[in-house]
Amino acid sequence: MNDSTNGISILGSTGSIGISTLDVVERHPQRFRVVALSAHRNVERMAEQCRRFSPAYAVMVDAAAADALRQALADMPRPPEVLSGPEALETVASLPEVDYVMAAIVGAAGMMSSLAAARAGKRLLLANKEALVVAGAILMRAAADNGATLLPIDSEHNAIFQCLPATYAQGLAASGVERILLTASGGPFRDAAPESLAAVTPEQACAHPNWSMGRKISVDSATMMNKGLELIEACWLFNTAPERIQVVVHRQSVIHSMVQYNDGSVLAQLGNPDMRTPIAHALGWPERISSGVEQLDLFRVAQLDFEPPAPERFPCLRLAYRAAADGGTAPVVLNAANEVAVAAFLDRRIGFTDIARVVERTMDRLPPEAVDLSGLGHVLEVDGRARAVAEQSVADGVC
Numbered sequence: 001m002n003d004s005t006n007g008i009s010i011l012g013s014t015g016s017i018g019i020s021t022l023d024v025v026e027r028h029p030q031r032f033r034v035v036a037l038s039a040h041r042n043v044e045r046m047a048e049q050c051r052r053f054s055p056a057y058a059v060m061v062d063a064a065a066a067d068a069l070r071q072a073l074a075d076m077p078r079p080p081e082v083l084s085g086p087e088a089l090e091t092v093a094s095l096p097e098v099d100y101v102m103a104a105i106v107g108a109a110g111m112m113s114s115l116a117a118a119r120a121g122k123r124l125l126l127a128n129k130e131a132l133v134v135a136g137a138i139l140m141r142a143a144a145d146n147g148a149t150l151l152p153i154d155s156e157h158n159a160i161f162q163c164l165p166a167t168y169a170q171g172l173a174a175s176g177v178e179r180i181l182l183t184a185s186g187g188p189f190r191d192a193a194p195e196s197l198a199a200v201t202p203e204q205a206c207a208h209p210n211w212s213m214g215r216k217i218s219v220d221s222a223t224m225m226n227k228g229l230e231l232i233e234a235c236w237l238f239n240t241a242p243e244r245i246q247v248v249v250h251r252q253s254v255i256h257s258m259v260q261y262n263d264g265s266v267l268a269q270l271g272n273p274d275m276r277t278p279i280a281h282a283l284g285w286p287e288r289i290s291s292g293v294e295q296l297d298l299f300r301v302a303q304l305d306f307e308p309p310a311p312e313r314f315p316c317l318r319l320a321y322r323a324a325a326d327g328g329t330a331p332v333v334l335n336a337a338n339e340v341a342v343a344a345f346l347d348r349r350i351g352f353t354d355i356a357r358v359v360e361r362t363m364d365r366l367p368p369e370a371v372d373l374s375g376l377g378h379v380l381e382v383d384g385r386a387r388a389v390a391e392q393s394v395a396d397g398v399c
């Protein structure tokens with residue numbers, strides 16, 4: 001082992017963020033050494049990544065997939081130790097030889113391992129926004145108490161982090177910050193007639209105009225629930241209230257968010273829409289390292305547009321504002337119901353506009369409770385209840 005390199009565990013390595021992370025890591029062999037990779041059940045891609053990066057550990061959460069991976073790698077001279085089950089994610093997030101953890105599992109399934117990395121005091125590169133939505137108070141406290149460095153990977157939050165003053169943790173107002181301007185592309189349906197949305201297909205919803213991403217976040221962008229989750233994510237990351245955050249639809253996705261100061265200045269971070277930029281920023285921080293992303297050509301961009309979100313087209317954004325205002329377990333319910341509804345939409349069991357209906361119905365049935373901060377038990381229990389209510393709503397045909 002080379003002690004001058006940083007050991008990294010990449011959780012969700014077979015997904016969109018995981019692949020982009022490996023692309024950046026591979027450009028800097030003198031800085032990073034891959035200790036562990038994880039996936040749910042994509043054996044083929046994991047086998048390919050293991051051959052290319054020779055990690056010491058590979059986690060397949062699914063046990064049958066873990067067996068298949070062991071067989072697929074049997075001819076390697078030094079195959080990785082293949083682990084399985086959700087607990088293995090926490091193991092590889094807290095190994096002593098790991099310095100950095102990329103949390104890029106989709107959904108609340110990534111929450112326990114993100115928390116394990118924070119508790120182990122790692123540099124936590126957090127793409128898994130759902131972990132903050134569901135357990136923001138617990139995760140932020142774990143990071144602070146254990147000396148973890150939590151760096152946002154979500155493009156907007158990484159941009160905001162780059163535009164904030166170093167003193168932001170003492171309070172945004174005290175640092176002269178008036179507002180955070182959270183940009184949103186508006187997704188594939190930003191110009192669609194609201195009455196046309198009931199008939200849209202998963203393929204149309206996943207065809208994001210600017211970003212190439214996993215299916216769940218692509219649907220979230222299409223409903224603008226992604227922006228709602230990001231609003232809650234920003235409140236936790238930057239210790240602020242929703243009132244200090246304004247969502248701005250910016251269709252080019254060239255400005256990745258902005259910070260407005262009390263002297264009239266607005267600082268923005270710009271770049272081509274490619275997640276390797278925020279990933280390289282967080283991997284290199286406080287230094288800058290190359291990412292492989294093409295430089296922004298402002299003459300080609302030519303124009304930057306801004307508009308407010310259209311509330312009648314995006315009820316999910318309204319529901320996220322409601323959850324943020326209600327606080328307590330409301331964001332847990334919002335997220336769980338959304339995960340159930342998006343999965344049902346992708347399986348063609350409900351329509352696109354039913355997603356918001358399932359979420360609203362679930363929120364109506366499970367009023368917010370104060371979160372028990374002593375551990376994740378209460379959050380997991382509410383998450384389970386919300387999933388059951390949302391599943392029932394899907395089974396009932398939503399209405």
Ligand SMILES: NC(=O)C1=CN([C@@H]2O[C@H](COP(=O)(O)OP(=O)(O)OC[C@H]3O[C@@H](n4cnc5c(N)ncnc54)[C@H](OP(=O)(O)O)[C@@H]3O)[C@@H](O)[C@H]2O)C=CC1
Nearest residue numbers: 012014015016017039040041042105106109127128213214
């Ligand atoms: N993609 C993007 O550009 C952006 C993503 N994010 C956030 O990053 C996270 C990842 O998104 P993205 O990369 O698009 O997602 P993908 O769907 O592309 O990848 C998800 C990864 O998580 C693994 N996974 C899925 N379910 C489970 C589970 N139950 N347990 C363990 N691992 C699981 C998948 O494994 P397998 O391949 O085997 O299914 C895969 O490695 C999300 O929280 C998203 O909101 C934030 C900003 C931008």
Ligand SMILES: CC(=O)[C@@H](O)[C@H](O)COP(=O)(O)O
Nearest residue numbers: 154155184185186187221226
């Ligand atoms: C790349 C990234 O960070 C995504 O979360 C992106 O923001 C999605 O685009 P929307 O602005 O359409 O949600």
Ligand SMILES: [Mn+2]
Nearest residue numbers: 154155156230
């Ligand atoms: Mn984002």
